[in-house]
Amino acid sequence: MNVILHLGLGSFHRAHLAVYLHELIQSGDTGWQLAGGNTRPDMAETIAALAAQGGAYTLETISPAGEHRYTRITSIRQVIPYTPDLAGLIAQGASSDTKIISFTVTEAGYYLDAQNRLDLATFADLRADLDAARAGQPGSTIYGALTALLRARMKSGAGPVTLLNCDNLRHNGDRSRGGLLQFIELVGDAALLAWVQTNTTSPNAMVDRITPRPTPDVRERVLAATGVDDPAALMGESFIQWVIEDRFIAGRPAWETVGVEMVQSVDAYEEAKIRLLNATHSCIAWAGTLVGYLYIHEGTHDPAIRQMAFDYVTDDTIPVLDTPEKPCPLNLPQYRDVVLDRFGNPAIRDTNQRVAMDGFSKIPGFIAPTIRERLAAGATIDSVAMLPALFLAYLQVWHRGGIPYTYQDQAMDPAVAHAICDAADPVAAFCADAPLWGELAGDARLVDAVRRASARVTAFVAAHPGAGAR
Numbered sequence: 001m002n003v004i005l006h007l008g009l010g011s012f013h014r015a016h017l018a019v020y021l022h023e024l025i026q027s028g029d030t031g032w033q034l035a036g037g038n039t040r041p042d043m044a045e046t047i048a049a050l051a052a053q054g055g056a057y058t059l060e061t062i063s064p065a066g067e068h069r070y071t072r073i074t075s076i077r078q079v080i081p082y083t084p085d086l087a088g089l090i091a092q093g094a095s096s097d098t099k100i101i102s103f104t105v106t107e108a109g110y111y112l113d114a115q116n117r118l119d120l121a122t123f124a125d126l127r128a129d130l131d132a133a134r135a136g137q138p139g140s141t142i143y144g145a146l147t148a149l150l151r152a153r154m155k156s157g158a159g160p161v162t163l164l165n166c167d168n169l170r171h172n173g174d175r176s177r178g179g180l181l182q183f184i185e186l187v188g189d190a191a192l193l194a195w196v197q198t199n200t201t202s203p204n205a206m207v208d209r210i211t212p213r214p215t216p217d218v219r220e221r222v223l224a225a226t227g228v229d230d231p232a233a234l235m236g237e238s239f240i241q242w243v244i245e246d247r248f249i250a251g252r253p254a255w256e257t258v259g260v261e262m263v264q265s266v267d268a269y270e271e272a273k274i275r276l277l278n279a280t281h282s283c284i285a286w287a288g289t290l291v292g293y294l295y296i297h298e299g300t301h302d303p304a305i306r307q308m309a310f311d312y313v314t315d316d317t318i319p320v321l322d323t324p325e326k327p328c329p330l331n332l333p334q335y336r337d338v339v340l341d342r343f344g345n346p347a348i349r350d351t352n353q354r355v356a357m358d359g360f361s362k363i364p365g366f367i368a369p370t371i372r373e374r375l376a377a378g379a380t381i382d383s384v385a386m387l388p389a390l391f392l393a394y395l396q397v398w399h400r401g402g403i404p405y406t407y408q409d410q411a412m413d414p415a416v417a418h419a420i421c422d423a424a425d426p427v428a429a430f431c432a433d434a435p436l437w438g439e440l441a442g443d444a445r446l447v448d449a450v451r452r453a454s455a456r457v458t459a460f461v462a463a464h465p466g467a468g469a470r
């Protein structure tokens with residue numbers, strides 16, 4: 001039996017990779033199965049519920065037309081409980097059955113700066129993992145965990161393995177591989193470094209399916225529809241897409257038979273996804289929160305917010321992704337319209353809280369590249385500048401304690417964020433922040449555009465009925 005070991009048993013993995021593998025198994029191709037667990041002690045209740053159900057759970061999907069479907073997903077055959085020494089994950093990673101180690105640890109879980117270097121100065125958990133790895137111990141970050149797993153695998157002689165990143169990260173395979181190799185180099189384990197370089201591959205992949213955080217009513221609907229009371233039930237949109245570069249060093253499931261697109265280069269797909277979907281999603285979440293909406297579909301149906309999202313994509317993003325020198329193979333206007341339709345599906349009830357999170361990773365990852373490329377082309381950035389201006393306004397509300405939910409941001413240093421908001425000129429302080437902007441930090445063209453956009457954001461908030469109360 002071939003095993004895919006997945007690190008990060010969050011909602012998305014269970015609505016995406018696990019579903020494609022489930023479909024393959026259902027089609028009669030039973031050569032692969034999943035094992036998985038978390039590298040941190042979170043989601044304890046869900047993990048325990050999954051373990052109690054032998055890894056099975058019910059997925060509810062909802063189409064734009066409102067059609068509900070319920071599927072018992074059974075491709076996860078082993079749920080590995082969290083222990084600080086990661087013993088279960090390491091044992092599975094060192095097994096010759098394991099041919100792929102996949103992971104979803106969020107955009108903020110890679111700790112890379114604008115130059116793709118590990119940002120040790122900012123992230124204490126990365127420094128702690130480095131110390132642990134030097135002492136031969138595993139850690140909780142993806143790098144600390146993979147180093148421990150791959151060290152054990154090298155020793156066990158279990159052979160090559162593919163490292164498959166399933167997070168929304170540009171060049172996700174290449175960049176997480178770069179981070180891992182730097183990490184092992186800093187640990188000073190030359191033998192492991194050489195082994196990983198020769199015995200692993202890291203395909204880039206674009207992943208897509210909106211998967212909200214499961215709420216209690218999902219479990220209730222699943223019970224009503226199937227008769228099964230499933231504490232690990234979850235919900236996602238009916239849309240699903242996965243595009244992967246076909247570079248698997250130790251074999252792979254025949255995923256192409258269940259709709260996965262295996263390609264040479266994922267570049268065009270990931271740029272479209274990150275800029276037209278993820279950045280636009282954040283825009284709608286930040287803007288919606290500012291005027292009192294809780295859900296993504298509410299902001300998507302608000303004409304002013306929809307227009308901001310539409311203009312960002314149309315004016316500033318499509319022109320840098322589809323140029324005469326490098327025509328985009330995808331129909332980007334159509335992609336934009338499909339994305340806005342998906343966001344507008346009221347049955348999904350995806351929260352602004354989930355999508356607004358991690359702005360300090362999403363500005364550099366999803367938004368700054370468009371600003372950089374527009375400026376390099378001598379073009380205006382007024383439409384894209386609305387996104388950082390919305391995030392700054394959002395941050396100012398957070399600073400005053402006015403966000404109606406907990407704002408989660410792994411890459412944010414709260415002291416830095418409060419200082420930006422307290423500055424005499426918050427726009428200048430925000431645009432000078434190097435982790436957000438890299439070499440663009442302090443650029444006068446950025447500051448001017450965000451200042452103009454901030455005035456438009458103020459007018460947008462003021463124009464919304466009831467906004468003054470927030």
Ligand SMILES: NC(=O)c1ccc[n+]([C@@H]2O[C@H](COP(=O)([O-])OP(=O)(O)OC[C@H]3O[C@@H](n4cnc5c(N)ncnc54)[C@H](O)[C@@H]3O)[C@@H](O)[C@H]2O)c1
Pocket residue numbers: 007008009010011012013038039040042043104105106107108109140141142166167168169207208209210211212410
């Ligand atoms: N939910 C979606 O709609 C969706 C769609 C496409 C891609 N994704 C990708 O999947 C990621 C996870 O989304 P989710 O909905 O499963 O979230 P989730 O909160 O359900 O799960 C997050 C997972 O990441 C792990 N994790 C978080 N921070 C970590 C860190 N610093 N180091 C190690 N592990 C860490 C957690 O243990 C957990 O397993 C997203 O950030 C995104 O990159 C999500």
Ligand SMILES: OC[C@@H](O)C(O)[C@H](O)CO
Pocket residue numbers: 168207208209210211277278279281282355
């Ligand atoms: O933009 C937020 C993401 O989690 C999004 O839901 C996902 O990337 C859709 O595939």
